Amino acid sequence: MRMIVLFCVAVIAATCGMAGTASAGVKTIVKTRTYDITGTTGAGLVVAMNRRGPKHGFMTHAIAQTGYTVNWAFDLSQDKGVCRLRQANGTLNLTYTYPRVASTVTPALRKRWNRFFTGVRAHEGTHGRIAGQMMQAAERSVRGLKFANDPQCNKTRSEARRRMEAAYKAYEAKQVAFDIREHSDGGHVENLIEALVGWH
Numbered sequence: 001m002r003m004i005v006l007f008c009v010a011v012i013a014a015t016c017g018m019a020g021t022a023s024a025g026v027k028t029i030v031k032t033r034t035y036d037i038t039g040t041t042g043a044g045l046v047v048a049m050n051r052r053g054p055k056h057g058f059m060t061h062a063i064a065q066t067g068y069t070v071n072w073a074f075d076l077s078q079d080k081g082v083c084r085l086r087q088a089n090g091t092l093n094l095t096y097t098y099p100r101v102a103s104t105v106t107p108a109l110r111k112r113w114n115r116f117f118t119g120v121r122a123h124e125g126t127h128g129r130i131a132g133q134m135m136q137a138a139e140r141s142v143r144g145l146k147f148a149n150d151p152q153c154n155k156t157r158s159e160a161r162r163r164m165e166a167a168y169k170a171y172e173a174k175q176v177a178f179d180i181r182e183h184s185d186g187g188h189v190e191n192l193i194e195a196l197v198g199w200h
Contacts (some may be wrong), residue, residue, distance in 0.1 A: 038103035050063070
């Protein structure tokens with residue numbers, strides 16, 4: 001018997017604006033949410049997570065989730081028709097969603113749960129690190145950007161967005177590749193679930 005279980009990363013939303021003043025670089029804001037589950041066995045906890053976890057698609061639920069949004073403020077200057085992007089200041093808003101056992105469980109099950117949860121946090125933490133790397137890559141991609149004959153900075157702003165979207169695409173592919181490896185047969189996620197259930 002193989003239990004179907006998902007961890008997932010949520011799709012990002014990005015916004016860009018123009019800033020008059022700059023606070024350098026990229027910053028990350030992290031929030032953690034939990035949802036309660038109950039059960040008296042490892043299998044029961046897995047069933048509860050599959051029922052109550054964050055939605056993944058229309059019909060399925062994930063056990064845990066890393067969601068993030070991205071906001072950028074562009075510090076632009078214009079001199080004699082030349083628009084220069086002096087700095088791109090980004091904020092990565094990360095939200096982790098995890099299960100929390102709300103029922104009394106045996107010491108043996110609690111020990112298995114703690115090992116399982118450590119693995120879950122490591123998985124979602126990797127998603128968060130990839131998102132952080134994406135932000136750094138996006139910021140590097142627009143460093144020194146400038147256009148002549150751009151008095152309203154429209155060309156510069158448009159090119160900055162294009163470069164950042166290319167960085168997002170590359171790092172979203174890394175997020176997907178990581179999940180494929182983790183969810184493969186005999187992979188990390190399967191091992192975590194089987195250890196929680198007590199199959200090995």
